[in-house]
Amino acid sequence: MRLSVSHISKAYHGNMVLEDCSWSFDREGVHVLMGPNGSGKSTLLRICSLLEKPDRGGIAFFSGQERLEDDMALKRRMTLVLPQVGIFNSSVFDNAAFGLRIRGMARREVERRCSEMLSLARLADKRFQRAVTLSSGEKQRLGIARALVIEPEMLFLDEPTASIDEANTRIIEEIILEKRHGMSIIMTTHDRAQAERLADQLLALRNGRIAGED
Amino acid sequence: MRDIIESLSRALFLILNLDGELRDIILLSLRVSGSALLVASAAGLPVAVIMAFGRFPLRGLFVNILNTFMGLPPVVVGLFAYLLLSRSGPLGFLALLYTPTAMIIAQAILALPIVASLSHSALVSVDPIITQAATTLGATPFQVSMAVIREARYGIMSGIMAAFGRVMAEVGAILIVGGNIAGYTRVMTTTIALETDRGNFTLALALGIILLALSMMITLVLNGIRKKERVEPQR
Ligand SMILES: Nc1ncnc2c1ncn2[C@@H]1O[C@H](COP(=O)(O)OP(=O)(O)OP(=O)(O)O)[C@@H](O)[C@H]1O
Ligand SMILES: [Mg+2]
Helix, strand or coil: CEEEEEEEEEEECCEEEEEEEEEEECCCEEEEEECCCCCCHHHHHHHHCCCCCCCEEEEEEEECCEECCCCHHHHCCEEEECCCCCCCCCEHHHHHHHHHHCCCCCHHHHHHHHHHHHHHCCCHHHCCCEHHHCCHHHHHHHHHHHHHCCCCCEEEEECCCCCCCHHHHHHHHHHHHHHCCCCEEEEECCCHHHHHHHCCEEEEEECCEEEECC | CHHHHHHHHHHHHHHHCCCHHHHHHHHHHHHHHHHHHHHHHHHHHHHHHHHHHCCCCCHHHHHHHHHHHCCCCHHHHHHHHHHHHCCCCCCHHHCCCCCHHHHHHHHHHHHHHHHHHHHHHHHHCCCHHHHHHHHHCCCCHHHHHHHHHHHCHHHHHHHHHHHHHHHHHCCHHHHHHHCCCCCCCCCHHHHHHHHHHHCCHHHHHHHHHHHHHHHHHHHHHHHHHHHHHCCCCCC
């Protein structure tokens, strides 16, 4: 699946955040978006993940040459993990299973995918724990596991390792590197070294526009 | 002082022997208040959900009215239910006055705003990040609402328990519409009022003790629920 961002603008209360911003995300792998605080990275990710609409311009998803209809089915082929993950007050496993259960997936398949992803996120031994009692690093890992069980074709990660220690950061980076094949991961970070470790493509958001940084 | 101690020991005797009359009164209390709570929840939860998720004019006003009705004086509810059910009232043809059904109706009216209002605040105080998380994971608007309701479940449960405590303890409403017919409409609170009036403290005290124990249990359950709501790890 390809994502084409064309000429989008977004302002909040007359304050321009994105201005005539265009980019084409047409390769699989990790696209790392950097930029100062308030430059509009989170805003861009919310727009790309169809959570918010731009004021002007538009985004379009393509599969091969075919332009995909902007509907629930399309929304379900991608997901965004927010900086504060938004953990449900239920068990770790139920959190991981949310995206699959709302898709009406069979129990055995839910069990299989969640077990696999919880292991990958090193949360297998915590599957029965109340998820709101997890540490912030564990919550972040759960947020990523919860997104990955859906097997999205496009995964947006907004500062997946902000306010997280080195050990947890390393686990999350390993997950990203392991999962980058067969999907597009578009993530933001303020950590230059991390960006260089992970990026297949390095991007910068400046003055409301995306620029490549190869 | 001697009288009190004597009544108290006889009251304990009644309780320990599970006296038949005492038991019937307790069971009727639980049946009336329990049914009222079921009715109030069945009507109040949808109201809370509509108030929390619906977008319609004057919503804020409705929420305020609901909050105000939470503190309805039981006697006023009793009076209102009486007018509704009395022979000349709009529901008079049902001949429900001075029956347990009338008491259930009165207590349901009393409990409904409590259930609806507390459930509504539980729903609107769910962190908006939950809505966002559910949405990003591919939930339809309906599924998002269900996720929010699920998130608010402990708050909703404590609202229902609070309403239960309120109706179990009230006397004004049921006395007016139920009267105090022995073996038919006498519940714990009305019996306490009547027997005290008559100077028969034994039964009144026994029921008082049971009522206290019951409200203690309700408080314990409420605390248990609130612990579930809290975030820090519990061992
Ligand atoms: N819902 C909103 N209402 C008003 N202003 C907003 C809203 N969302 C974002 N903004 C503003 O838009 C600008 C860009 O915000 P955004 O969160 O996209 O930046 P960011 O690049 O993600 O920053 P950071 O690195 O700090 O996360 C900021 O100035 C912010 O105040
Ligand atoms: Mg941001």
